[in-house]
Amino acid sequence: MKTLLIGEYREGKLLESTYELLGFASQLGAETAFLLVANEFQLPAYDGMLYLADVDICGEYNPDLHKKLVLDAVKRENPDYIVFLHSSYGWDLAPRVAASLKVAQISEIIAIVPGGFEVGSCNAKMRRTVKPNGTKAVLTIQAGAFPSERTGTSPKVQKLTAESTGALEFLGYEAAEKKDVDLGKAEVIVSAGRGIGKKDNVPVIAALAKALGGEVGASRPVVDAGWVEHSHQVGTTGQTVSPKLYVACGISGAIQHLAGMKKSDFIIAINKDKDAPIGEVADVLVVADVLQFVPALTQKLQNV
Amino acid sequence: MKLLVCIKQVPDLESRFKPDSEGVWYSESDLAWRMNEYDEFAVEQAVQLREKLGETVELTVLSIGPDRVVEAIKKALAMGCDNAVHIQDPVAAAKDPWQIASVIAVYAKDKGYDLIFTGMQSQDRGSAQVGVMVAEQLGYSSCTTLVGFEYDSGVVTAKRELEGGIKGVVKMKTPALVTCQLGLNVPRYPTLPNIMKSKKKEIITLAVSDLLTAEPLAATISFYSPTKKGGGLVLEGEVASLVDQVIGILKEKTSVLR
Numbered sequence A: 001m002k003t004l005l006i007g008e009y010r011e012g013k014l015l016e017s018t019y020e021l022l023g024f025a026s027q028l029g030a031e032t033a034f035l036l037v038a039n040e041f042q043l044p045a046y047d048g049m050l051y052l053a054d055v056d057i058c059g060e061y062n063p064d065l066h067k068k069l070v071l072d073a074v075k076r077e078n079p080d081y082i083v084f085l086h087s088s089y090g091w092d093l094a095p096r097v098a099a100s101l102k103v104a105q106i107s108e109i110i111a112i113v114p115g116g117f118e119v120g121s122c123n124a125k126m127r128r129t130v131k132p133n134g135t136k137a138v139l140t141i142q143a144g145a146f147p148s149e150r151t152g153t154s155p156k157v158q159k160l161t162a163e164s165t166g167a168l169e170f171l172g173y174e175a176a177e178k179k180d181v182d183l184g185k186a187e188v189i190v191s192a193g194r195g196i197g198k199k200d201n202v203p204v205i206a207a208l209a210k211a212l213g214g215e216v217g218a219s220r221p222v223v224d225a226g227w228v229e230h231s232h233q234v235g236t237t238g239q240t241v242s243p244k245l246y247v248a249c250g251i252s253g254a255i256q257h258l259a260g261m262k263k264s265d266f267i268i269a270i271n272k273d274k275d276a277p278i279g280e281v282a283d284v285l286v287v288a289d290v291l292q293f294v295p296a297l298t299q300k301l302q303n304v
Numbered sequence B: 001m002k003l004l005v006c007i008k009q010v011p012d013l014e015s016r017f018k019p020d021s022e023g024v025w026y027s028e029s030d031l032a033w034r035m036n037e038y039d040e041f042a043v044e045q046a047v048q049l050r051e052k053l054g055e056t057v058e059l060t061v062l063s064i065g066p067d068r069v070v071e072a073i074k075k076a077l078a079m080g081c082d083n084a085v086h087i088q089d090p091v092a093a094a095k096d097p098w099q100i101a102s103v104i105a106v107y108a109k110d111k112g113y114d115l116i117f118t119g120m121q122s123q124d125r126g127s128a129q130v131g132v133m134v135a136e137q138l139g140y141s142s143c144t145t146l147v148g149f150e151y152d153s154g155v156v157t158a159k160r161e162l163e164g165g166i167k168g169v170v171k172m173k174t175p176a177l178v179t180c181q182l183g184l185n186v187p188r189y190p191t192l193p194n195i196m197k198s199k200k201k202e203i204i205t206l207a208v209s210d211l212l213t214a215e216p217l218a219a220t221i222s223f224y225s226p227t228k229k230g231g232g233l234v235l236e237g238e239v240a241s242l243v244d245q246v247i248g249i250l251k252e253k254t255s256v257l258r
């Protein structure tokens, strides 16, 4: 079995997550080749075949052109699986490649299981095993689901080029909003999720944070709705935190939230749904209404 | 100018899911249904563009599925879409993303849409493929994960959300398709007058069999609950007792109360 792994490079750097592709391939027991749009001075720690396209010519985000490069490498390697990370780069490019090749795409794989690949569904509450109908397929793997692996120091480099400019013009990056709190330094974070119901209830969460001497965090919908500032958002598109104590109030536990907090030393989740996926990472899941439990806990703590 | 927004109806994610009789998807009994959250941002963006550009624009909402999806379609009409296409398919859930995309592409092929909006993914399937595959099949430009959208005389300026809150800014010409991310805008609640008005809007029903030409490329083998990774303690009961237990645990297992 052979895999073509599509690495990632952003703002002039090879992304660490690229090595998770090698971890996936080794769990599959598959041969590997890499494709990377990068510069030749920053090659991955890998000793196999690396197809390299020059990022100064091909750009960091240019899906039409990158698609052509992938298709070129596919022609040369004839892989069974073309593997991307399920990231803003991967989920954008993978379906373009799958559509060109008319092969199945299986998205956000979390495990290799008998008969196929395991993926999450229903916001991580359930699982599916999916299998491609043909022999070739495009796969995207969930960030963090497979271990990073390095396999050497110097890849065999084969340069690729692609003609055409592509229909999209990339104008540049915009930095993340400035942080007014550095959640990374907080020892205690109490986070509000959509389960708090409305903006007026944010003070309930803030009061518990204060009683525990910590900061307020938030899940994305709470930030999107403008209840809490973006600088407090925890998750893949917010901050990654690992406090001594993380309290998740009315947060379901979507993978993008978990990615930002699962390394916390101790996690308490308050959720009225006993099956909420946050239970998978929580040391303690309190099955209760946040608006009843949190004020009661705050009050008791103030009297401790 | 013609706009299309594609939406999916999904179950309320706070529901309890059980496998269906074949064990390949969830059983539909006892579920409440709503518009896929990502699609609400797509509808809102399309409606905002329609409002900005005025009467010469026609905005159509499309959904594939059994009769229940008409509820989601009606919400999109009440939010401001002009008319709707319901592609009747009692077994839409059995189709893979490639087939769903091809049904939409076959429908849209000769309609001359300038811009197509979709959500970046569905909440139940989460494959994040359909939008891009529609664009690829139509030969449209496409861009995913939008948290910013601007349109001016045939050019879309899109802000894509990347990891860590960084954004990438991209420009493309129409015809184009964009997939919308959470937080792109603030989806409106339909007002009563708009709900009343929307009742007069046309919903065309088409049979999926007239549009389906693609074979499935992938198959679901099974659908199941995750195996519990043990570990975590689950506390249930009276609030006062829960509070005491949690304080006990905080004292014993963490240093935060010292």
Ligand SMILES: Cc1cc2nc3c(=O)[nH]c(=O)nc-3n(C[C@H](O)[C@H](O)[C@H](O)COP(=O)(O)OP(=O)(O)OC[C@H]3O[C@@H](n4cnc5c(N)ncnc54)[C@H](O)[C@@H]3O)c2cc1C
Pocket (backbone or CB within 6 Å): A192, A193, A194, A195, A196, A197, A218, A219, A220, A221, A222, A233, A234, A235, A236, A237, A238, A239, A249, A250, A251, A252, A253, A254, A255, A256, A257, A260, A270, A271, A272, A273, A276, A288, A289, A290, A291, B014, B182
């Ligand atoms: C590319 C991408 C990036 C993303 N980045 C992030 C990110 O950085 N951070 C992030 O958080 N999300 C992110 N998301 C969104 C993520 O997928 C989820 O949609 C989000 O985390 C859900 O937030 P939530 O848990 O607050 O809301 P929901 O999923 O709606 O969950 C609410 C929870 O509250 C519970 N609840 C409701 N009422 C009560 C009550 N009265 N008492 C107790 N419990 C109650 C419910 O049982 C439910 O479990 C991203 C998504 C994508 C696609």
